[in-house]
Amino acid sequence: MSSTQNAQNDQNPWWKEAIIFQVYPRSYLDTDGDGVGDLAGITAKLDYIASLGVDIVWLSPFFKSPMKDFGYDISDYCDVDPLFGNLDDFDKLVAKAHSLGLKIMIDQVMSHTADAHPWFVESRSSVDNPKADWYVWSDPLPDGNPPNNWLSVFGGSAWQWDTRRKQYYMHNFLVSQPQLNFHNPDVQQAHLDSLRFWLERGVDGVRMDACVFHFHDRQLRSNPPALVRDTSTVTDVNPYGMQAHIHDKTQPENIAFLQKVRALLDEYGAVSIGEVSSDDALAQMAEYTAGGDKLHMAYSFNLLTPEFSSAHIRRQVEEFNERVTDGWGSWSVGNHDAIRVATRWSDGPWTPQAGAALAKLVLAMQLSLKGTPCLYQGDELGLPEADVPYELLQDPYGITFWPEFKGRDGCRTPMPWTAEAPNAGFTTGTPWLPVPGEHLGLNAEAQDKDPHSPLNFARTIIHWRRTLPQLTRGEIAFFDVPEPALALRRDVAGHPTVLAVFNVTNQPVTFDWPDAAGAQALAGHGLAGEVAGTTVTLPPYGGWFGTKA
Known part of the structure; x- marks a missing residue:
């Protein structure tokens, strides 16, 4: 390009x-x-x-x-x-x-990588091969323990002993997923x-x-x-x-x-x-x-x-x-x-x-x-x-x-x-x-x-x-409305504000939303909900979209 x-x-x-x-x-x-x-x-x-x-x-x-x-x-x-x-x-x-x-x-x-990757196969073969420093290796502590307390996301220590090099290698995930040395x-x-x-x-x-x-x-x-x-x-x-x-x-x-x-x-x-x-x-x-x-x-x-x-x-x-x-x-x-x-x-x-x-x-x-x-x-x-x-x-x-x-x-x-x-x-x-x-x-x-x-x-x-640039690239701000409702606005220059409100529970909700006054409902999205004046009525998991100048 x-x-x-x-x-x-x-x-x-x-x-x-x-x-x-x-x-x-x-x-x-x-x-x-x-x-x-x-x-x-x-x-x-x-x-x-x-x-x-x-x-x-x-x-x-x-x-x-x-x-x-x-x-x-x-x-x-x-x-x-x-x-x-x-x-x-x-x-x-x-x-x-x-x-x-x-x-x-x-x-x-x-x-x-996988421990089967040719890079690791070579790296673990000796301490002085061309890829010896491609992975994170460390000598053990004097008592034989790993060099530090790092843990694996998948459980246990992040260090695995390798008998070939007589060193530990690091793995953030599975033992079979050795950590690459990005400092190289x-x-x-x-x-x-x-x-x-x-x-x-x-x-x-x-x-x-x-x-x-x-x-x-x-x-x-x-x-x-x-x-x-x-x-x-x-x-x-x-x-x-x-x-x-x-x-x-x-x-x-x-x-x-x-x-x-x-x-x-x-x-x-x-x-x-x-x-x-x-x-x-x-x-x-x-x-x-x-x-x-x-x-x-x-x-x-x-x-x-x-x-x-x-x-x-x-x-x-x-x-x-x-x-x-x-x-x-x-x-x-x-x-x-x-x-x-x-x-x-x-x-x-x-x-x-x-x-x-x-x-x-x-x-x-x-x-x-x-x-x-x-x-x-x-x-x-x-x-x-x-x-x-x-x-x-x-x-x-x-x-x-x-x-x-x-x-x-x-x-x-x-x-x-x-x-x-x-x-x-x-x-x-x-x-x-x-x-x-x-x-x-x-x-x-x-x-x-x-x-x-x-x-x-x-x-x-x-x-x-896709028909609403407010939703694809507009700025966002939220309104203070009672739980469990989530109310927001999306704004982009040259277009009216888009308002949206959602009920995040399986129980119907009704509440007063003064900021919705004068808003016009948007159709075509498929959610069920109603705003009459400033009164919001949403069925379980319902929602409503509207526009306001």
């Missing part, structure tokens, strides 16, 4: 008005009967994705991997794992996506080269997994106890949240590396989004998106928590806007690491009726916030969390912390496409995770035929949102 095109791209940041749709390839559609989704299956369903009205398709990792963490443990950054197909399949996917006006975003897991410039360059490989194949963006984990404290200082326990990133049964993670991640050297990534992306007009999981996620999001020379946007786990209240949502957005003054955020309420939002935010036992209403309300609310929405496959169907029995669990994270935490399998079960075929049309073989019975009735084919389904609501409101 020329410098002129880059300048035009900066002046017209289309990604701020875009919607991202995450696809978890293992669970989307299996075309070869092995029980695991593949790239050809995604290509076959791109028309479905395009019908939603989204702009960017984020593909979770499909690279070569031992699959101990289901693709987030990469053994070759520049090839497709045979489980998913091959490079030709990927090229066909990109071509089909582009023909439909969709952009493709790949998931780059840079902080660590050769490691940084290797990642930039791998990213360029995919950009040359037509990739339009990159999601940077665990992007706060790239660098570590060179002095290997132990972390102090956490003054406030982090429960947004990990559950309260995980001791990881007991530390203040000031030395094992979020190091200042990361800024310069993110600038290198941005410079490369700018050559191709590609965009980036970073996953930020830290003790103070907002501070990191501000730092990583400021100045227009690092990440284009970032998201945290702040709306991926169990808390669902108007106060919580307002607090997160207002704090973000206060601290992230010249950066850009992405609001995610569901992904492959979190309990499905239809269950996590349900105000009472999940039922198909209540689940459908909640799915509509959450999507409408998410699309009304300032930032780039990021949707997760199946949430457009209102899928609840699957209850996967212990004997069928695949996620090592869940197996470690079971039964209080069952891991991530419950949000990763296969997409239900139809009730007319085995395994909801996902595979002709045995699916890698079971298709839960409650998902069968929520299949995409049935919802496509139902004008009142969550699927058709998603299509309607996504397309409706």
